[in-house]
Amino acid sequence: MFKSRMLALGLPLVSIFFNGVVADAATRIPNGCRQNVFLTISGNIGKTTNGAKNAYEMSEREFLALPTSTVTTSTPWTPRSDFVGPLLSRVLGEVDAKGKKLRLVALDDFSVKVDADYLEKYGTILATSKSGIRLTIRDFGPVFVMYPRDSFKNELDTPAAASYLVWQLCGIEVE
Structure with a gap:
């Protein structure tokens, strides 16, 4: 009782x-993300939608309208899957990014600094789906930074490289 x-x-x-x-x-x-904005890109960029914050606040509709690429790979947290999303270089080009250092910011406040050339070298995408299913916040989304890890094992299958596979990406700061 x-x-x-x-x-x-x-x-x-x-x-x-x-x-x-x-x-x-x-x-x-x-810090580095904005409420009700799908992806915020700020810093050393030539095109802004929010001049006061020197940021380009990309809507979900605008982001999903970008041409996509597919990366088939596994990660330390997922089996081999087809990840689909726009190339990081395309997204940075949309805002006329001028810097070569990026700080990738996630919804859980995780952030990591990385050289843009390093990520672009491997055809890094900003994935919004995995094996045909849209990524959600509960499943690495809405945006998951992804590159072909399995194709470049020596370079990309390292703890340092794994830290660049940022899930729940909400902001990119360009330096």
């Missing part, structure tokens, strides 16, 4: 706590 009462009282409290945590996480936007 006591156990069932504790469960009856405790579960709603736990639920309220977790709902508050999830709601807080959903409203907190990392």
Whole structure:
């Protein structure tokens, strides 16, 4: 009897706590990203949509309208799959990116700096689907930085290279 009462009282409290945590996480936007923007590209760029922030705030519709490429590879977290999305170089070209250093920013506040030439050398894409299924926040999306890791094992199958496979990408800062 006591156990069932504790469960009856405790579960709603736990639920309220977790709902508050999830709601807080959903409203907190990392530095380098913008609320209600699919992908924010900022910094040393020649084309902006938000001059005050020196940023190009790309909508989902605009991003999905870009020509796509396919990368078939595995990652440390996924089996061999077909990833589809626009080339990183194409996205950077859309905003007239002038810098060669990038800081890739994820929704969970993870960020990593990388040389743009390094990523472009391998045909890096910004994937929005995996094996024909649209990526969601729960499944590495909405944008997952991807390159052909399996095709360049010596260069790309390293812990450092794996750190550039940023999922939940929401921002790119160009230096």
